[in-house]
Amino acid sequence: MFFLKELPTQAMLEKYTSHLSGSEASSIADALMIMRRASLLVRSLEVYFSNNGLSQLRFLILVVIDREPNRESLYSHEIASRLDVSKPVLTRTLKRLIDDGLLSSSPNTVDRRSKQITLTKKGSECLSQVLPGYFDKINDLMREY
Amino acid sequence: MFFLKELPTQAMLEKYTSHLSGSEASSIADALMIMRRASLLVRSLEVYFSNNGLSQLRFLILVVIDREPNRESLYSHEIASRLDVSKPVLTRTLKRLIDDGLLSSSPNTVDRRSKQITLTKKGSECLSQVLPGYFDKINDLMREY
């Protein structure tokens, strides 16, 4: 998260960046704007997800399983390879999604270390129910800023 | 944070967004890109801060005090008004910055509810020491993606 409400004006930035080249200074202004904008987006989306029993990560886990062509399920480590999240957080989040009935887990008979994770009917319905509002929300937010 | 490593291709997005107009679909693609890009930026910067005894929030608190024209200190609620962070998190983070000697706190004799927060010499030096690397890091990251 990037918490600064008012981004520094160009004049203010110069206090800190006067030694930098113009292109460096403007690339920094861009970066600050991107981080601020994304923080507002992410925060609003988290509220939307939370109102629907999800979170960014919970949602994205459902998405990566759902969007996989020709596959009904993924192994945990395949989910991990598609998402940029630490393993312990993935373990915990999968467990909660299973507890909530959105995913189910079955042993892999070939490699007994790994688990097969499948979207349940409930998980699939949850995703379908949340997606339209997700896109609407993003469109609203993008129009807003 | 937005954890999706590979953003959906246009083709893949259509599975979900076929009912949306072209401009809506592209605004969604933009939003996903902004969130992904910012997540990578924020994550790298957190590592940089953490290696220097700071965090995004700790850094930004030092910055908003330092950058204030004609003021040596701010009240907690003024810091809060400049940053988009909950009050309890601000309380806790200020307390730790004071414990670490980067800030000092003195009572406000006019309004006894509030506290005056000042950058110490150590805090000011810490900021000066961290800023150049912060800008370098941002420039590197912006060049990279």
Added chain:
DNA sequence: TAAATATGGTTATCATGGTAATTATATTTA
């Protein structure tokens, strides 16, 4: 001016992110 309301800050509790170390199973290599 006494009561009601607003404001500044804290405490308690929870959710969710991370790293380091561990267990169990597969795979590679000496």
Added chain:
DNA sequence: TAAATATAATTACCATGATAACCATATTTA
């Protein structure tokens, strides 16, 4: 094939975000 290494997942622990409920003090209003 036994030992060493790699991989999949988990456990234990910590940092840092949020909300709700709470004091203490100021301010407004009946």
